[in-house]
Amino acid sequence: MPAMPKPVFLAAGAYTVSLGPGRREFNPRTPRPGLEHYIRSSGEAVLAQISDPGLIDEGVIGNFMAARFNRQGHLGSLMTIVHPALEYKPALRVEGACASGGLALATGIKSVLSGLADVVLVMGVEVQNTVKSLYCADYLAGAGYYAGERKAGPAYFFPGEFSVRAGAYGAMIGPALARQAMARWYKNAVENARLNPAAQEYHNTVPDLLAQGLTPPNPRTFTEHLNLSDCSKVSDGAAAILVASAEGYRRLGLAREDVVEVAGFSQVAANLTTPPPDLTEQTTSRVAATRALAMAGIQAEDAGIFEVHDCFTISGLLSMEALGLAKAGGGAELVLSGATERAGRFPTNTGGGLVGYGHPTGASGVRMAVDLWMQLTGRAGAFQVPVAREHGILASMGGNDKTVVSLVLRR
Amino acid sequence: MPAMPKPVFLAAGAYTVSLGPGRREFNPRTPRPGLEHYIRSSGEAVLAQISDPGLIDEGVIGNFMAARFNRQGHLGSLMTIVHPALEYKPALRVEGACASGGLALATGIKSVLSGLADVVLVMGVEVQNTVKSLYCADYLAGAGYYAGERKAGPAYFFPGEFSVRAGAYGAMIGPALARQAMARWYKNAVENARLNPAAQEYHNTVPDLLAQGLTPPNPRTFTEHLNLSDCSKVSDGAAAILVASAEGYRRLGLAREDVVEVAGFSQVAANLTTPPPDLTEQTTSRVAATRALAMAGIQAEDAGIFEVHDCFTISGLLSMEALGLAKAGGGAELVLSGATERAGRFPTNTGGGLVGYGHPTGASGVRMAVDLWMQLTGRAGAFQVPVAREHGILASMGGNDKTVVSLVLRR
Secondary structure: OOOOOOOEEEEEEEEEOOOOOOOOOOOOOOOOOHHHHHHHHHHHHHOOOOOOOHOOOOOEEEEEOOHHHOOOOOHHHHHHHHHHHHHHOOOOEEEEOHHHHHHHHHHHHHHHOOOOOOEEEEEEEOOOOOHHHHHHHHHHHHHHHHHHHHHOOOOOHHHHHHHHHHHHHHHHHHHHHHHHHHHHHHHHHHEEEEEEEOOOOOOOOOOOOOHHHHOOOOOOOOOOOOOHHEEEEEEEEEEEEEEEEHHHHOOOOOOOOHEEEEEEEEEOOOOOOOOOOOOOOOOOHHHOOOOOHHHOOHHHEEEEEEEEOOOOOOHHHHHHHHHHHOOOOOOOOOOOOOOOOOOOOOOEEOOOOOHHHHOHHHHHHHHHHHHHHHOOOOHHHHHHHOOOOOOEEHHHOOOOOOOOEEEEEEE | OOOOOEEEEEEEEEOOOOOOOOOOOOOEEEEEOHHHHEEEHHHHHHOOOOHHHOOOEEEEEEOHHHHHHHOOHHHHHHHHHHHHHHOEEEEEEEHHHHHHHHHHHHHHHHHHHOOOOOHHHHEEEEEOOOOHHHHHHHHHHHHHOOHHHHHOOOOOEEEEEHHHHHHHHHHHHHHHHHHEEEEHHHHHHHHHHOOOOOOOOOOOOOOHHHHHHHHOOOOOOOOOOOOOEEEOOOOEEEEEEEEEEHHHHOOOOOOOHOOOEEEHHHHHHHOOOOOOOOOOEEEEEEEHHHHHHHOOOOOHOOOOHHHHHHHHHHHHHHHHHHHOOOOOOOOOHHHHHOOOOOOOOOOOOOOOOOHOOOHHHHHHHHHHHHHHHHHHOOOOOHHOOOOOOOOOEEEEEOOOEEEEEEEEOOO
C-alpha cells in the first residue's frame, strides 16, 4: 500500500445535537427541524472557525435515506444553503448506507489529492424521526439487498441481521461472555455520552447500566440475541468538517496544531447480494483497516484514540477485532478488561459512539471524524481524554459490513 | 481555469435498451428486470471490451431514486455483482438528481486525477417503471426543493417547472416560434432514436412527428406550455464506461484510437431552495459549460458533436444557448435552421437524447458519455455521423438547472 500521495488534513469540525428518543427536548408529537436546519447548523459551525468561506472550493454531503425519510434527493444542491460562497461550486451527495459519512470523507480526500480543490466542506446529515419505527426499519433495510435477503428477513431487519451475528459470536466464545461484553459496551457508551452535551443519551439517568445491558434478550418482543439497549439510536443530526491541503488550511488561518493529518485511508465495498463470509468477523472492516494502517505505516495498537461503527454493541466488539486490537473472539475480553474505556489503553467512542451519541446514519462517519479531530487537538471539552499517542483510527461501516471507510489520523 | 492536471480518458462504453412505454417489449402488466439486471448488463458489456477485469481499481455508480422506485440504497455495494474482481475495491454511489450520471463521471475523473486509481468503472442506473405515473412524478420531485416549491407546485412537478420556462421563453421570442422549435427538437430526437436499436423511441412509427409536436398544449390534461411529446421518457436502463489514465487504458489492451480524452470538465451546484435567476436561461449550465470549455481551451463551436440534457424539448433549446452556440433566445432559430440535426453544423443527441433514447435518470449522464465516445471513435453504428471536428461536448443537468456536469472530450 503506497503512502498518501500528498499531505491532506482535517480541520474545523462540528456537529449538532443528535435529536431523538432520549433527549429531553425531543417530542414525537410536535414538528421538528428538517434537513435544512441540520445542514445549516453544522455548516455554519464550521464556517465560524475559518477566515473566509470563499476559500471553500467544493462540497460533499453524505446522506443515506432522505429520499424516503424526507422525500428529498439532490442534497449536494441543498447543502449550498450554508453560505452564498458555495453557489456555483461543485457539490454532490454520496451514499453507501450507514457509511455515507465515511464515503463523504473519502471523496473529499480524493478531491484534494486530485489537485482540483484545496478546501472541501464535507458534511453528513440524516433526519429520521419522521416516521414510525417499523417504517424506519424498512427504510433502513435499503442498506441490505432489498430484493433478496430483506424480503426473506424480519420486520426489524438490521437488528435481526446483527442478532444473528451476536448469536454466532456467543456460540463461539460462550453466550454469557458475549452478553457481558455487549452490556459493558453499552455501559461505556452511555457513560461517555453523559459527558457529551450533544449526545442523545446525555440525559440518560439509568442508575445501573450494566444490569440493564445484561437483560436476557426476548425474541418475542425484539430479537433473539440483542436488546434495544444494544442498538444505536434513531436520530436527527448532522456533522461537518473541512478536508484541506497544507496550503488550504494555512489560507484558512489555521495552524498545524488546529488540524490533524490524514496519514492513511481506505474505501472498500463488498458484494451486497452475498452473505458475510464469516458471521463472527467483519471481514470487509478488517480489509479496510489493514489497508488504511498499511498506508499510514502503523499498527492499530500504535494509535491512542478510536472511533468505530457500533450500530449495535456486537458490531462494536467485532470492530475492535477487525482493527486488529484483539484476535478472533478476543474482542469481548478486550472490552471487559476496560481497555476501550476513557482511561483504558484504547479509548474508543469517547463521545458516546452510535449507541451513546446517536446514529443519524448519513452523518455518523463525519461525526466520528469530528470526535477524533477534537480529541487529537484537545477540543473535546468535558469528554476530552489524555491521548497518549499521536494517531487516531476511524472505521465507518455501511450495511452488514458491506461498505467500509477507514481513516488513520495524526495530530 | 487551469488545464487538466494530467491526461484522463474514457473507454469501452456500453448501455442497455431504455425500457419503458414505446418499446414493443415493454408490458406494464408483467414483471420486468430489476436493478441487478441493468447493472450486470451494462457492466458486463464494458468488461467484454477489455483484457482483464482485475485491472479495474474502483467503481462509481450514479443513481437518483432507487430508494423510492426500488427501496434499494447502497448501490456501490450492489454494483460489485458485475464481477468478482470488484470485491473489496472502492465503490460508491453518487447522486445529484438527473445529473447523477454526470457526477459519476466527474467522480471517476477525480479518482484518476488523485493518482489512487488508473481505471474506474463508472456506471449509471435507474429502474423507474415500478410505480404509476403520479407516484413517479412525486418521486422525481425529490430533485426539487421538496419542503418548499414542490409542496406548492403541481402534481406533475417537473413538467410544470419546465412548462413555466417554456412559457417565459415563448413570451420572449414569441410563442409560435418557441412551439415550432420544440416540435422540431422532438422530431429530430425521434428520427435519431429510430436509428438506435437501444432507444425507447426506436419503434416509433408516427408518420408526421412535426404535426404531433405542434399540437397546442392543453393545461387541462397536462401543462400549459408542454405536451407529453415534449417530455423525456420514464425509463429503465443503465450505462457504463471506463475512466482511465494513459497507463490505465494501455494496460487494458486499448489503443489511443479506442479512447477519447477528457480535455476539460466542470461540476457546478446552485442553491436548491431559490428560484432560477432567469427562467429563459439555464444559468448553472452556462457556468458549467464556460468552465469546462476554458479548461479544454476551446469554444463550443469548435466541437463537432454534442450531448445535452433534453429532459424536455425546452431544455434542449436552452442547453444549446447555455453552451454558447446561440445567443439568448437564439436557440429556437438554431434548431429550426437544422444546425442540431445529424447533417447539421452541430449534430446533437444523435442517439436520440433523453426525448428519443429515454431518460433512466441516474444513467443519462453516463449514456451521454457513451454516445459521444461512440461517435468520436466511429462506433455508433446505424446512428454514426461523420464528426467533422475532434471535440465533443456533454452537459448533464440535475433538477431545474441546479447541478450540472460538463465534459469536453477529444478523440
